[in-house]
Amino acid sequence: MSNALQLPIIDLASPDRFSTANSIRQACIDHGFFYLVNHGVDEELVKKVFEQSSNFFSFPIEEKMKLAIKNHRGYTALYAEKLDTTLTTKGDSKETFYVGPLADGLNQWPLEEDLPSWRSTMETYHQKVLSAGTKLLSLIALSLKLDEDFFGKVGALNEPLGFIRLLHYPGSGDLDSSSEEVYGASAHSDYGMITLLMTDGVPGLQICREKSKQPQVWEDVPSISGAFVVNIGDMLERWTNCLFRSTLHRVLPPRQERYSVMIHPFAVYA
Numbered sequence: 251m252s253n254a255l256q257l258p259i260i261d262l263a264s265p266d267r268f269s270t271a272n273s274i275r276q277a278c279i280d281h282g283f284f285y286l287v288n289h290g291v292d293e294e295l296v297k298k299v300f301e302q303s304s305n306f307f308s309f310p311i312e313e314k315m316k317l318a319i320k321n322h323r324g325y326t327a328l329y330a331e332k333l334d335t336t337l338t339t340k341g342d343s344k345e346t347f348y349v350g351p352l353a354d355g356l357n358q359w360p361l362e363e364d365l366p367s368w369r370s371t372m373e374t375y376h377q378k379v380l381s382a383g384t385k386l387l388s389l390i391a392l393s394l395k396l397d398e399d400f401f402g403k404v405g406a407l408n409e410p411l412g413f414i415r416l417l418h419y420p421g422s423g424d425l426d427s428s429s430e431e432v433y434g435a436s437a438h439s440d441y442g443m444i445t446l447l448m449t450d451g452v453p454g455l456q457i458c459r460e461k462s463k464q465p466q467v468w469e470d471v472p473s474i475s476g477a478f479v480v481n482i483g484d485m486l487e488r489w490t491n492c493l494f495r496s497t498l499h500r501v502l503p504p505r506q507e508r509y510s511v512m513i514h515p516f517a518v519y520a
C-alpha cells in the first residue's frame with residue numbers, strides 16, 4: 251500500500267527562527283522527515299556533484315574496485331550492502347562511494363587525471379553541506395527548547411565530521427531479471443543525528459511512519475527540486491527519548507536508473 255505524502259518545508263533562511271524551530275519540532279514529531287529549502291548549497295554545485303558521481307560509477311568495475319572501501323571510505327559494489335538484515339534476498343541493488351571527514355587523510359580519491367576536479371567538487375560539497383547542517387542543528391536545539399549552541403557545547407560538532415555517501419541505483423534494464431524484487435535500499439532507519447539527502451528527482455524513496463503497525467503503510471516521498479530531504483537518525487531519537495522519530499524508510503526496486511547523495515554531517519555514534 252502506498253500514498254503520496256506532503257512533508258513540511260523548512261526554510262533555513264527564515265528570519266523568524268522561533269517559528270521555524272517550532273515547525274521543525276512538529277515535523278520531527280509527526281514524520282521524522284522534512285524538506286529543507288534556502289539552505290545555501292547552490293544548484294550549480296549540486297549539479298556538479300551528480301555529474302561527478304555519474305562519471306565515477308560509469309567506470310568499469312575493476313577500476314572502481316581499486317578504491318574498494320577501507321576505513322569506511324571508498325567504493326562498495328552492487329548488492330554488497332543489505333540495510334534490512336532480516337531479508338533473505340541478496341543485497342540491495344545499489345553501489346556506493348563514501349567520502350569521510352576531510353581532515354584525517356583517510357579518504358580514497360579517484361586520480362585527478364582520470365576524473366579532473368572530482369576531489370575538489372566533493373570537498374566543496376562537504377564543506378557547504380556541513381555549514382548548512384550546522385545552521386540547521388542550532389534550530390533543532392531551539393526546537394528542543396535548548397540553547398542554540400547546545401549541540402556544540404556537548405561536542406556533537408567536534409571533528410571528525412561529515413560522511414558523504416554517493417549512491418547509484420542502476421535501472422532494472424541493467425540488472426539481471428531475478429533482481430526484480432530486490433530493493434534499491436531495503437527498509438531501515440538511519441544511524442546518527444540527522445541525514446541530508448539530495449536526489450536526482452527519480453522517484454523511489456518511501457517512508458513508513460508506524461513501523462510496528464501491520465500491514466505496514468508506505469508513503470512516497472516526492473522530491474522537490476533543489477530541496478534537501480532531511481531525516482532524524484536513531485541517535486537523535488534516543489537523545490530525545492523518542493520524541494523525535496527515526497523513521498523507517500526504503501528505496502523501491504529500481505525501474506529507472508537513479509542517483510542520490512546523502513550526508514551525515516555530525517556525530518554518528520555517542
Ligand SMILES: O=C(O)CCC(=O)C(=O)O
Pocket residue numbers: 417435440447449455499500501510512
Ligand atoms: O537514496 C535514497 O533516496 C535514500 C538512501 C538511504 O536511505 C540510505 O542510504 O540510508
Ligand SMILES: [Fe+2]
Pocket residue numbers: 438439440499
Ligand atoms: Fe537511509
